[in-house]
Amino acid sequence: DAGVIQSPRHEVTEMGQEVTLRCKPISGHNSLFWYRQTMMRGLELLIYFNNNVPIDDSGMPEDRFSAKMPNASFSTLKIQPSEPRDSAVYFCASSSYGTSGGTDTQYFGPGTRLTVL
Amino acid sequence: KQEVTQIPAALSVPEGENLVLNCSFTDSAIYNLQWFRQDPGKGLTSLLLIQSSQREQTSGRLNASLDKSSGRSTLYIAASQPGDSATYLCAAPTGGGNKLTFGTGTQLKVEL
Numbered sequence: 192d193a194g195v196i197q198s199p200r201h202e203v204t205e206m207g208q209e210v211t212l213r214c215k216p217i218s219g220h221n222s223l224f225w226y227r228q229t230m231m232r233g234l235e236l237l238i239y240f241n242n243n244v245p246i247d248d249s250g251m252p253e254d255r256f257s258a259k260m261p262n263a264s265f266s267t268l269k270i271q272p273s274e275p276r277d278s279a280v281y282f283c284a285s286s287s288y289g290t291s292g293g294t295d296t297q298y299f300g301p302g303t304r305l306t307v308l
Numbered sequence: 309k310q311e312v313t314q315i316p317a318a319l320s321v322p323e324g325e326n327l328v329l330n331c332s333f334t335d336s337a338i339y340n341l342q343w344f345r346q347d348p349g350k351g352l353t354s355l356l357l358i359q360s361s362q363r364e365q366t367s368g369r370l371n372a373s374l375d376k377s378s379g380r381s382t383l384y385i386a387a388s389q390p391g392d393s394a395t396y397l398c399a400a401p402t403g404g405g406n407k408l409t410f411g412t413g414t415q416l417k418v419e420l
Contacts, residue, residue: 195351222406234352234397234410247407282351288406296342297399297408299351 195300197283203306209271212303215264216285224297225258225268226282234282240266241288273307280304310335310402314411321388322419329383329414331398336376338401342408343372343383346395355396356383388418 196215204210216223224239238248243260251258255274260266270277284297311334321327333341339360344352356372358365358381364373371384381398395415399408 224408233412236407236409239407241406247403284352286406296354296357297352298354299344301351 195283195285195298197281197300197303199303200301201304201306203308204273205308206274207272208307209269210273210277210305210307212268212281212283212305214266214268214283214300216266216283217298218264220285220287220298221263222286222288223260223266224284224286225266226284227279228282228302229279237268270305273305275307278305278307310338310400310409312398312400312409312411314396314398314414316414317412318415318417320417320419323388323390325388325418326384326386327388327416329385329396329398329416331381331383331400331411333379333381333398333400333409335400335402336379338376340401341372341374341381342399343370343381344397344399344410346397346413348394352397385416388416390418390420393417 198213221242225237228234237250238258240260258268280302282299282302284299286297287295313332315330342357343355345355346352356365358372358374369386374381395413397410397413399410402409
C-alpha cells in the first residue's frame, strides 16, 4: 500500500490567495483526519470524517477554512483567503474506526508545508 | 476535555542506555493510547497502540505501558541507538469518539 498521499508537499503563496490541500487515505480506511502542526501550538486536530461525513470540525480555526470528503478516497482542505498565520505543516491521517467503538492506529501522510507570505 | 502532557520535553542520552518517556492524560475514560515517532520534516509513524484492556504492549526494543487509574503511560526504549533520535508523541482519545489529543512530544537525541 502506498500509504496516505498528500499533495502538494510544499506550497508557497501570498496572503489573500486560495490554497487547496489534497489527501488520499489508505484504501479501506473509513476515518480521515486533518491536523495542523506549528512550533507554538504543536499538533492540532482541525476536522475529522467517518465514512465521508464530517464528525467534528471544532478545531477549524475560522470560516476561512473548509474541508470536504466527496468520496472514500479523496479529501480537500481549503483556506480562502490565506493569511501568514496559516503557515504550518498540514497533515492528513486515516484509520479504521473499530467495531468495538474504538479507533485503530492512525496512519499519517508526509504533510504539506504551507508558507503564506 | 482531554489534556495530554509529556515529560521531559527533551532528552539526550549516550548510545546503549535504557530510557523512559512519560505521558500523562487527564481523562482516564479512554479505550486505547497510542505512541508515535516523528522524524524532522516528516509525518508521524505509529509505534504502539495499547488497548485499555492491556497493561503493556511490546514491539522490538520498545515497550509501552498504560495505567488508566493514574492517567499515565510510559514508553521504554531498551539499548538506545542513534537511529532512535526523533520526537516521540503520545496521543489519547477525546470525547468517546476516534478523535485524538496529542502531547507536545519528547525530543530524544541518542549520541554516539
